[in-house]
Amino acid sequence: MRKIWLVFKREYLTRVRSKGFILTTVGLPLFGVVIFAVPLALATRKTDHTLRISLLDNLGGLAPQIAAGLEGKLPNGKPQYEIVRVWDRPSSEEQARQQLNDQIRAGSLDGFLEVPKDILDGKAAAFHTRNPGDFQTTAALSHAVDNAVVEHRLTDRGVHLDNVSKLVRGVGVSMVKVTKTGESEEKGQTFIVGLAVVTLLYITLVVYGVATMRSVVEEKTTRIVEILASSVKPFHLLSGKILGVAAVGFTQYLVWGVSGSLLTAYGASMASAMAPGASMASLHLPASLLVYAGLFFVVSYLLYASMYAALGAMVSSDEELQQVQLPVTLMLMVSFIIYPVIMRDPSSGTSVILSMIPFFAPVLMVLRIALQMPPFWQIALSLVISALTTFGILQVSARIYRVGILMYGKRPSLVELLRWLRYT
Amino acid sequence: MEAVAVEHVTKRFDTVVAVSDLSLHIEQGAVFGLLGPNGAGKTTSLRMIMHILAPDEGSIQVLGQPAGDRTQDLIGYLPEERGLYARMKVREVLVFLAALKGLSEAEATSRVHEWLERLGLAAWSEKKINDLSKGMQQKAQFIAAVIHRPPLLILDEPFTGLDPVNATLIKDIMLELREKGSTIILSTHRMEQVEMMCDAICLINHGRSVLAGDLRAIKKSYGKNTLRIEYTGDDNFLDLPDLVEKLNRFGAVVEAKLRPGADPQEILKAAVAHGVRLTRFELVEPPLNDIFIEKVSEEHA
Numbered sequence: 001m002r003k004i005w006l007v008f009k010r011e012y013l014t015r016v017r018s019k020g021f022i023l024t025t026v027g028l029p030l031f032g033v034v035i036f037a038v039p040l041a042l043a044t045r046k047t048d049h050t051l052r053i054s055l056l057d058n059l060g061g062l063a064p065q066i067a068a069g070l071e072g073k074l075p076n077g078k079p080q081y082e083i084v085r086v087w088d089r090p091s092s093e094e095q096a097r098q099q100l101n102d103q104i105r106a107g108s109l110d111g112f113l114e115v116p117k118d119i120l121d122g123k124a125a126a127f128h129t130r131n132p133g134d135f136q137t138t139a140a141l142s143h144a145v146d147n148a149v150v151e152h153r154l155t156d157r158g159v160h161l162d163n164v165s166k167l168v169r170g171v172g173v174s175m176v177k178v179t180k181t182g183e184s185e186e187k188g189q190t191f192i193v194g195l196a197v198v199t200l201l202y203i204t205l206v207v208y209g210v211a212t213m214r215s216v217v218e219e220k221t222t223r224i225v226e227i228l229a230s231s232v233k234p235f236h237l238l239s240g241k242i243l244g245v246a247a248v249g250f251t252q253y254l255v256w257g258v259s260g261s262l263l264t265a266y267g268a269s270m271a272s273a274m275a276p277g278a279s280m281a282s283l284h285l286p287a288s289l290l291v292y293a294g295l296f297f298v299v300s301y302l303l304y305a306s307m308y309a310a311l312g313a314m315v316s317s318d319e320e321l322q323q324v325q326l327p328v329t330l331m332l333m334v335s336f337i338i339y340p341v342i343m344r345d346p347s348s349g350t351s352v353i354l355s356m357i358p359f360f361a362p363v364l365m366v367l368r369i370a371l372q373m374p375p376f377w378q379i380a381l382s383l384v385i386s387a388l389t390t391f392g393i394l395q396v397s398a399r400i401y402r403v404g405i406l407m408y409g410k411r412p413s414l415v416e417l418l419r420w421l422r423y424t
Numbered sequence: 425m426e427a428v429a430v431e432h433v434t435k436r437f438d439t440v441v442a443v444s445d446l447s448l449h450i451e452q453g454a455v456f457g458l459l460g461p462n463g464a465g466k467t468t469s470l471r472m473i474m475h476i477l478a479p480d481e482g483s484i485q486v487l488g489q490p491a492g493d494r495t496q497d498l499i500g501y502l503p504e505e506r507g508l509y510a511r512m513k514v515r516e517v518l519v520f521l522a523a524l525k526g527l528s529e530a531e532a533t534s535r536v537h538e539w540l541e542r543l544g545l546a547a548w549s550e551k552k553i554n555d556l557s558k559g560m561q562q563k564a565q566f567i568a569a570v571i572h573r574p575p576l577l578i579l580d581e582p583f584t585g586l587d588p589v590n591a592t593l594i595k596d597i598m599l600e601l602r603e604k605g606s607t608i609i610l611s612t613h614r615m616e617q618v619e620m621m622c623d624a625i626c627l628i629n630h631g632r633s634v635l636a637g638d639l640r641a642i643k644k645s646y647g648k649n650t651l652r653i654e655y656t657g658d659d660n661f662l663d664l665p666d667l668v669e670k671l672n673r674f675g676a677v678v679e680a681k682l683r684p685g686a687d688p689q690e691i692l693k694a695a696v697a698h699g700v701r702l703t704r705f706e707l708v709e710p711p712l713n714d715i716f717i718e719k720v721s722e723e724h725a
Contacts, residue, residue: 003524010520014512223507227568230474230501231524233493406476419438 003232007240008247011215015248025252029259037266050074050082051137054103054112056096060089062115062148069144080140084109097128104130113141119149120156194343194370197293198363202336205300205362206329208249209308215241216312216405217321225405234402242305288373293366295383300362303390304332310397313404314411324411335360339367346371356382358389396421425488427452427576427607428473433482435468435631442468444631445482450609450624452487452575455602457622457639458611461720465631466611467504470578473609474499487575497526500574504581504611506565508553514540514564515549518571525572532571539567543593558585566594570601577601580611595621615713625712627719634719643709650711651680651688653695654704661698667691672714681710 015021057063063086072080090096103109111129119125125145127138150168154161161167177190219225228237311324338360342351346368355365355378365382368374403420404412412420430448434441443465450456460466471477472484475491486495508517515536522532540546543563548556556564562585569577579598583591598621602608610622618625618639625642627635635642653662654677662671662678667686672679682688688707695702 006520006523014509014516018511218509221507222510223503223505224509226476226503226505226507227501227521228524229476230471230499231496231521406471416438423437 004236004240004243007232007237008244011241011244012247015211015245016251021248021252025255029256050078050080051110052082052084052108053110054085054087054100055083056087056090056093056100056112056114058089058093058117059115059119062119062152063088065148065151066113066115066144069147070140072140101128104128111137113145115145119145120153190371191343193289194367195339197289197370198336198339198367201293201297201300201363201366202332204249204253204297205304205332208245208301209304209328209332210325211248212242212245212305213308213312213321213325214318215245216309216401217315217318220313220315220405220408221317229405234405235398238306238309238398238401242302242309245305246301289366289370292369292379296362296366296386299383299386299390300358303358303386303393304328306390306394306397310400310404313401314417316408316411320411331359332363335363339363342367343371347374352378356385358382358386361386399423425452426450426485427454427487428456428609429485430469430473431483431485433469433472433479433484435465435472435477435479442631443472443479443628446628446631446633447482448626448633448636450607452607453602453605454623455598455608455610455621457618457625458609458628459613459615459618459625459716460628464628466628467580468631469628470501470580470609470611474501474578497572498575500525500569500572500577502566502569502577502579502582506562508561508565508568510554511552513550513552514545514556517553518564518567521568522571525574527572535571536567539571543567559587559590562586563590563594566597570597573604574606576607576609578609578611581613582610583612583614583617615711615716619712627716629720634722635715639712642715643712646710646715648707648709649682649684650708650714651682651691652704652706652708653678653680653702655695655700655702657700658698661694661700662691664691664694670714677704679711679714681714 055063055066057066067083067086070081070083074080087096087100097114100109100112104111110131111127114126114128116123116125125141127141129137132138147168151161219228232240307328308325311328312321315321315324338354341348341354342364345351351364351368352374354360355368355374357364361382365374365379369379399421400417403423426449428448428450430446433443433446435443446465446469448458448469458466458469468477472479473486473491475493475496484491487498489495512520515533518536518539519529519532522535523529527535537546537549540549543566545556545560545563545567548560553561553564566582569579577598582594582598586594598608610618612618622639624638625636626633662668662680667683667690668680669683670681672681680691682691692702692705695705
């Protein structure tokens, strides 16, 4: 046990103190902040400058209604839009457009909205500006134009209204998730949580499986494994290593978990500021999901890490790794690629069978749990099958590892591998 | 109690018999040479003594205990293929390896410090292994083998890559450890090192012991059948196929293996007849190098 602990400690400390670890652990959340939060913050920050626009109304009579729809105020109290001039049915559309464009180029105007003659028949209005990417203005303008057109159409049919926008506002359909214990309103959290958990499991298994494999190869290529083998049982060496790499993973997730929840809190507050009501705060993880995900993770991490370690023991150089790791990585990838099957119908026969296959179970059964709680016996059966497979694979991997770490040169064929299993 | 007792050990890998019915008896406090051509089964034998591999047949005892987890801590090992964790600090690697051999970390740290000091590496203690020269890495690795004061030390080609100063440093430490009671197994292809340091040897070929025992007794058994001559003048006087079986020329020195029954006086006469000036004319036991070659080629014949 002491020797497992020593191997564990070395593996953990050298990894956690490496530049690579610090870079990915600190760098990734930072990267997340940069690509997620910064544009959000910039985009939602209202400008403090009034947009000067003109209206070119070729239909005639629509401009006042549009202007009425553009009466927002900036945080500093100034109006959001200033209507510089309204051109009602100019004698020459071409000439008016020309003049307005000149004003935009000269900088005395930020843009002009052109209403076509046949707008009531469905032709779109056009906003001419130097900055067509400002989606807040786009949204405000189309809202104002839509309402003005609807109001105009209704007036034509003899309906007089004060507040059109109130009348034409849609309501939408909300999804309600029915569970054993009750109902909860669905705002995409089932989908997001499911996908997030599955992606995380997949990435973790690959990243830390491969890290274990590399660590084995490093000890082989530096030849230190010969000294280690003269001091520690190979199985203890393997155990310490797998656990050490796992602890590095946990450390990384701890850092990410804390910074991630801070980030989501920030994101949620930003999102609710932008569109009240669409809160992301309902993105909570059910405790049962976390427990099951943890259980499946432990079992499948041992499964994959031991397979990766055995692969590492089979080769003598980093270059060979790429080829030998493919079958195992592929197996993981398949479980990730077929998740839409589960997404579509988590309790179909196919889904049940797929989630029983031990190599797929960590990703697929956990996804099913996230989407729609399967019967307990299915979870238990899947976990038992996984645990038994893991136990078997661990025996085989440990034997391959034990022989492989001392073998250099040609990679073993399958027949040779089978013989390795019988060596003492 | 013997330091190592290997009894009728056989080890197979698939169809290849790596070690076949090998028996070794190594006295405590001896320097024992394990010799043999490449691929003879030396490394496999050493690995079995260290319990890295288990024998298929036969038994191995190390210092009175069957080879196993507990005997591993009694052995220090310098493998032929050197290597340490390239990206770890010298001190950290050595403390880790010493702790694996059962030392407490505090004890390991203070001993690492002493050893680095002694081998002139103190200034490199906090450097990465990668930053060390080959020779320095070699010395660091030697520390890893001896730091836990093992009663049994296994050294595989301990001097390769070392300059004469460092080689002497290592040799002196080896002899000092033997003085203190350690047993040393030396595996090497350098026969002059074996002649200089070993008390007993075992020569393995094709996994079998072909020659074993006390080094002096072995050489004695071959008798004084070799002439070691130093001279200046005509080379041709040694062209005596009836008397000389084999000639080895090493620059200034010539070793002539005599045919059985050949009289050295005849060669002396020939030298005088050729007008050669002799500065050395000595009848000696055959060098280990020749015994090695003879034994190994006998096997191949």
